[in-house]
Amino acid sequence: MLKIKIIAAALVLSVATANAAFAREPASYADAQAGVHGNAQAIDRALQAIGPRLAANAERRMRALHQCNKEAAPLKNDTWGSAQTDRYRACMAEHGQRA
Incomplete structure (x- = not known):
């Protein structure tokens, strides 16, 4: 019985310690907006880089769909x-396309 109590206490203590270790200060609204804006810029740059290739693939797929x-x-x-x-x-x- 004593072993069970010790194991239960160790489990409760480890969960409490883990929660405290992963807790962090909430970001301010300005910090959150800066992060969102930075992510949007990164996505925009990536889309500009692959945009022409995606457009060509879409054009080929559209032609294949129409013909098939x-x-x-x-x-x-x-x-x-x-x-x-x-x-x-x-x-x-x-046409090299998925049906």
Whole structure:
């Protein structure tokens, strides 16, 4: 019984110590806004660096979607079973895109 009390006391003490160790002073509103502003600037710089590549990828995907939907449209699933889905997926794979 004494062992259980000692273990319970050690557990309570360790939890209390851990909470005190991780406690910190809350940031002021100005500090929080500066952090948010800095993060927004970093994200903006990253997007500007990869923006043209993303635009090109989006353009290629849009063309592939349009062409593959046009190819698969005549094959209705109610008459051709899964041929419409199969043709669409194959077309997207031919264009290097995920269906």
